[in-house]
Amino acid sequence: MKAVLEGQVVAESTDIVEAGGYHYFPPSAVRTEWLEKVPKTASDLECPHGVQFYDVVVAGKRHARNAWSYEAPRPAMANVGGRFGFWEDVTVG
Numbered sequence: 001m002k003a004v005l006e007g008q009v010v011a012e013s014t015d016i017v018e019a020g021g022y023h024y025f026p027p028s029a030v031r032t033e034w035l036e037k038v039p040k041t042a043s044d045l046e047c048p049h050g051v052q053f054y055d056v057v058v059a060g061k062r063h064a065r066n067a068w069s070y071e072a073p074r075p076a077m078a079n080v081g082g083r084f085g086f087w088e089d090v091t092v093g
Contacts, residue, residue, distance in 0.1 A: 024083035049073040
């Protein structure tokens with residue numbers, strides 16, 4: 001499975017965990033140098049799983065909050081802890 005943004009592969013792996021309709025990639029499969037951690041919003045702070053969003057920056061173009069990871073997932077989401085999910089401008093398939 002791949003996560004693609006503007007024709008560039010941001011993540012690629014066969015080690016995918018699906019939860020809540022999203023696909024989560026292991027950190028080793030992600031171009032983390034293209035991810036920039038963003039400050040948490042009030043709603044981020046309310047997330048029970050400790051969500052951290054990232055801007056995805058490809059070829060100098062910033063795609064705000066298009067990636068995320070759960071830093072402290074509760075047991076129901078423990079299998080995606082530390083993995084990265086993508087949405088909005090990023091196509092996953």
